[in-house]
Amino acid sequence: MKARSKRLMLVGGGVVLLFAAVALVLSAFQQNLVFFHTPTEVAEGKAPTGKTFRVGGMVEEGSIKREADGVTVRFAITDTAKIIPVTYKGTLPDLFKEGKGAVVQGKLENGVFQATEVLAKHDENYMPPEAAHAVEQAQKAATTLSQ
Amino acid sequence: MIPELGHFALILALVLSLVQAVVPLVGAQRNSMALMAVGRPAAQGQFFFIVFSYVCLTWAFVTSDFSVQLAATNSHSETPIMYKITGVWGNHEGSLLLWAMSLSLWTVAVTVFSRHLPDAFLARVLGVLGLVSAGFISFTLVTSNPFERLLPAVADGRDLNPLLQDPGMIIHPPLLYMGYVGFSVAFAFAIAALMSGRLDAAWARWSRPWTTIAWVFLTAGIAVGSGWAYYELGWGGWWFWDPVENASFMPWLLGTALMHSLAVTEKRGAFRSWTVLLAIGAFSLSLLGTFLVRSGVITSVHAFATDPKRGLYILALLVIVIGASLLLYAMRANKLMGGGSFALVSRETSLLANNVLLTVASASVLLGTLYPLFLDALNLGKISVGPPYFEAVFVPLMTPVVVLMMFGPFLRWKDDDLAAAVRKVAPAFIASVLIGFGTAWAVDHVTWRTVLGLSLAAWVVLASIQLLAGRLKERAGASAGSRLRSITASWWGMWLAHLGIGVFIIGVTMVGSLDQSLDVKMKEGQRAELAGYSFVFRGAVDADGPNYDAARGNIELSRDGRVLDTLTPEKRVYRAQGMPMTEASLDIGVFRDVYVSLGEQLEDGAWIVSLYYKPFISWIWMGCVLMGLGGIFAAADRRYRRLAAREAAGAGQRVAASA
Numbered sequence: 001m002k003a004r005s006k007r008l009m010l011v012g013g014g015v016v017l018l019f020a021a022v023a024l025v026l027s028a029f030q031q032n033l034v035f036f037h038t039p040t041e042v043a044e045g046k047a048p049t050g051k052t053f054r055v056g057g058m059v060e061e062g063s064i065k066r067e068a069d070g071v072t073v074r075f076a077i078t079d080t081a082k083i084i085p086v087t088y089k090g091t092l093p094d095l096f097k098e099g100k101g102a103v104v105q106g107k108l109e110n111g112v113f114q115a116t117e118v119l120a121k122h123d124e125n126y127m128p129p130e131a132a133h134a135v136e137q138a139q140k141a142a143t144t145l146s147q
Numbered sequence: 148m149i150p151e152l153g154h155f156a157l158i159l160a161l162v163l164s165l166v167q168a169v170v171p172l173v174g175a176q177r178n179s180m181a182l183m184a185v186g187r188p189a190a191q192g193q194f195f196f197i198v199f200s201y202v203c204l205t206w207a208f209v210t211s212d213f214s215v216q217l218a219a220t221n222s223h224s225e226t227p228i229m230y231k232i233t234g235v236w237g238n239h240e241g242s243l244l245l246w247a248m249s250l251s252l253w254t255v256a257v258t259v260f261s262r263h264l265p266d267a268f269l270a271r272v273l274g275v276l277g278l279v280s281a282g283f284i285s286f287t288l289v290t291s292n293p294f295e296r297l298l299p300a301v302a303d304g305r306d307l308n309p310l311l312q313d314p315g316m317i318i319h320p321p322l323l324y325m326g327y328v329g330f331s332v333a334f335a336f337a338i339a340a341l342m343s344g345r346l347d348a349a350w351a352r353w354s355r356p357w358t359t360i361a362w363v364f365l366t367a368g369i370a371v372g373s374g375w376a377y378y379e380l381g382w383g384g385w386w387f388w389d390p391v392e393n394a395s396f397m398p399w400l401l402g403t404a405l406m407h408s409l410a411v412t413e414k415r416g417a418f419r420s421w422t423v424l425l426a427i428g429a430f431s432l433s434l435l436g437t438f439l440v441r442s443g444v445i446t447s448v449h450a451f452a453t454d455p456k457r458g459l460y461i462l463a464l465l466v467i468v469i470g471a472s473l474l475l476y477a478m479r480a481n482k483l484m485g486g487g488s489f490a491l492v493s494r495e496t497s498l499l500a501n502n503v504l505l506t507v508a509s510a511s512v513l514l515g516t517l518y519p520l521f522l523d524a525l526n527l528g529k530i531s532v533g534p535p536y537f538e539a540v541f542v543p544l545m546t547p548v549v550v551l552m553m554f555g556p557f558l559r560w561k562d563d564d565l566a567a568a569v570r571k572v573a574p575a576f577i578a579s580v581l582i583g584f585g586t587a588w589a590v591d592h593v594t595w596r597t598v599l600g601l602s603l604a605a606w607v608v609l610a611s612i613q614l615l616a617g618r619l620k621e622r623a624g625a626s627a628g629s630r631l632r633s634i635t636a637s638w639w640g641m642w643l644a645h646l647g648i649g650v651f652i653i654g655v656t657m658v659g660s661l662d663q664s665l666d667v668k669m670k671e672g673q674r675a676e677l678a679g680y681s682f683v684f685r686g687a688v689d690a691d692g693p694n695y696d697a698a699r700g701n702i703e704l705s706r707d708g709r710v711l712d713t714l715t716p717e718k719r720v721y722r723a724q725g726m727p728m729t730e731a732s733l734d735i736g737v738f739r740d741v742y743v744s745l746g747e748q749l750e751d752g753a754w755i756v757s758l759y760y761k762p763f764i765s766w767i768w769m770g771c772v773l774m775g776l777g778g779i780f781a782a783a784d785r786r787y788r789r790l791a792a793r794e795a796a797g798a799g800q801r802v803a804a805s806a
Contacts, residue, residue, distance in 0.1 A: 006491055014503060021507040025514065025540050032536035036529035054531060070668025070755055071746075090666050091382065091746040091757045094727040105531075130529055 101131035153203025168277030171270035186273035214300035271339035306723030315375030323368030329361020334430035363778035370771035381729035394436030497555035579605035600656025607649030644777025651770025657763035
């Protein structure tokens with residue numbers, strides 16, 4: 001083989017490899033994105049059914065109830081405008097409290113959000129940005145309505 | 148008074164860093180020995196003042212001087228002394244100072260171990276490091292002064308984030324920073340080489356031990372961080388693809404590629420362009436990591452800072468560093484052509500393929516980490532990219548890397564016969580696929596992921612054994628001892644680090660396939676079963692610490708009626724911030740960990756208890772230890788010191804001749 005055709009093969013192989021890798025990355029990316037929706041969007045039916053997504057807001061006061069098994073928890077997430085009921089089985093984060101910000105990830109089934117993951121804030125000053133965003137959106141909508 | 152001294156010392160350090168940046172660079176350009184000689188004392192003086200400044204800040208924490216803002220927000224009079232000292236870097240300002248101090252330490256190390264470098268080259272290296280240092284110290288002084296006073300002083304501090312009050316946090320940040328910052332040395336060597344137009348094997352050889360040692364620190368830092376997350380976050384995960392973890396993993400991937408590319412450049416003179424780009428890339432990703440963690444742009448445990456001004460400053464620094472180095476690269480690219488030629492089937496090709504794959508892997512982490520930030524910044528919606536994406540990308544990208552990693556060493560440099568090489572490794576390859584299937588079947592978990600993972604691990608182990616056996620056979624006549632001694636330290640380093648990858652894969656595969664967990668409500672005296680282990684809850688008692696109140700559960704762990712251990716997980720509330728914390732308790736073993744953490748206490752006095760069975764999880768960190776050891780062996784190779792001595796002697800003769 002001539003040096004030139006060898007180089008061509010090397011470059012060609014590299015380009016094919018690179019394209020395959022990029023295709024792989026992009027398709028994995030497409031399939032595994034998790035979108036975020038505010039409780040208002042979920043109530044308006046804008047959230048997908050049967051697909052995993054995230055909802056954030058405040059944990060509604062007085063909404064945390066435990067089932068008899070002790071590990072299944074029911075609570076509600078609100079952006080102060082709409083309320084979404086959530087069920088979750090497992091240990092809650094240390095900083096999960098009523099009236100505080102939280103983000104849940106899971107699927108919507110018959111109007112109830114089945115959470116597989118619950119994220120709360122990490123320290124006193126920190127609010128999950130997504131939860132803060134949801135409350136902000138709802139309050140902005142409320143002020144526009146009242147005007 | 149002492150905080151002001153510290154502030155003043157930091158200003159002096161900035162002045163010295165500017166001197167170190169400008170004078171030697173001008174000297175190298177004008178070929179003036181006197182100007183070039185300024186670099187070394189300037190770097191050493193800068194180190195003295197940064198350390199002095201750092202000690203002053205630590206003093207404010209240790210003596211609980213709450214008239215210093217930073218101590219007031221990150222320490223408390225009741226905090227244990229160890230966490231007062233480490234609290235210095237458990238925040239934005241202090242960790243920047245630690246960053247600057249690590250950089251200065253690396254620079255001083257360069258001044259000490261560089262007697263053999265040509266003066267102009269050393270002057271340029273120190274100049275580049277001085278520029279980076281000036282950027283960071285001025286950033287600290289302008290946007291994040293750690294010595295800011297709080298007047299009037301508060302009676303007591305707000306305490307360090309309880310998550311950070313842990314032995315893992317004592318060593319994790321310094322190790323990680325030494326790794327991050329260490330790539331600045333590889334970067335400075337590459338830039339100095341570009342400036343002088345001297346990109347040859349010598350440059351690669353000078354750069355190699357520094358790059359490898361930085362990589363060892365980064366590996367250790369990431370491993371310790373992962374171990375900390377495992378036992379501290381309370382649910383037994385060891386890697387979360389959290390943006391902050393990704394921030395350290397990206398430079399690691401590119402740094403790994405750089406180490407291997409440097410090897411080719413040194414041995415064969417090839418890949419010079421590529422090596423320079425990787426050195427620029429690895430350091431840029433370190434800076435990007437600092438930006439991601441320090442600007443507070445991401446949702447994460449580590450995001451202490453929320454001031455956008457700081458983010459912009461680092462971003463500007465990042466743009467300048469990347470822009471200027473790429474510009475310099477473009478100007479000098481014509482000098483980088485050529486180098487050792489090699490055939491399609493050669494060790495160079497296998498190394499190049501792995502380099503490309505590691506770079507793509509690094510880019511895929513970058514995409515997954517930055518894309519959500521971009522969308523958010525452009526108000527295009529909020530998304531998150533979680534572990535499923537990274538797993539979907541990493542398994543197919545890393546599988547060929549691991550296969551090639553063990554195949555490459557069987558190939559000769561420059562040119563080899565593919566058929567012959569394949570024949571050589573075919574038995575080991577087929578055996579490992581069989582072992583993968585057999586083991587997966589034996590543990591009753593035949594999924595493609597388990598089979599793939601175990602086959603790859605078996606391939607690494609078998610090929611390692613074959614490689615060692617082949618190496619020992621080379622000198623058939625000699626005694627076993629002399630045959631072992633004839634193997635160089637850098638070869639052992641390669642062998643150990645690659646074997647470490649195999650051990651790591653065993654851990655990841657086993658814990659990913661076979662771990663079990665159970666959340667259960669337990670009253671005193673109740674029993675729960677998981678993975679053949681029996682857990683009896685013996686109640687919980689008060690166990691208050693110096694700065695927290697706690698309940699300590701008592702769980703008896705037994706198997707087949709034999710008591711193995713008493714586990715004591717805690718639920719703590721740190722008094723200063725009223726912050727609750729879960730402290731897990733582990734029974735650690737070579738082949739499995741049993742992991743228990745306490746959830747909430749319910750109204751009827753029962754507790755929610757989480758039980759985890761984690762097979763082979765410690766192999767993950769054993770693998771990292773082997774990789775780190777491999778790096779240490781490789782960097783300690785006698786060859787570097789011998790060549791350094793020869794070059795130093797050569798330089799001496801040249802000086803003598805010119806005099």
